[in-house]
Amino acid sequence: SVEKIVGAVGVSSDTSCADHFIAWRVRNGLGLDHLRGVDGVSGDAARPDNIIFDITPNPSGGSGISAGGFGHPDCINTGDPATLPKVQP
Structure with missing residues (x-):
């Protein structure tokens, strides 16, 4: 097989x-999301490297x-990350 690097x-x-x-x-449309078995940080085995929205206000300011530890701030008009396509085997 021939391997190609995709930017x-x-x-x-x-x-x-x-x-x-x-x-x-x-990435899903190009078939480049073969990540099953990857221990990601999202807590979702079907989307192991998904974005995580778990930042809470700091009581100290x-x-x-x-x-x-891997949270991302919320953005306006953000969809639900659980609706993104699952990674492929």
């Missing part, structure tokens, strides 16, 4: 959350706190 697709011009959703769908 990243830039999708910026919206929020970082929208960029994540768009890039996820592009300043930056919020991510419960899992």
Whole structure:
């Protein structure tokens, strides 16, 4: 078989959350999402590297706190990450 290196697709011009959703769908559409068995941080085996919205306000002020350490701030008009296509085996 022949292996090819595929570069990243830039999708910026919206929020970082929208960029994540768009890039996820592009990766899925190109069949480049064979991640089953990857121990991601999202807690969702079907979407192991999905975005995590778990940042709560810091009671002392300043930056919020991510419960899992990998949280992303909420964005306006953000969809539900659980609706993104599942990764392929």
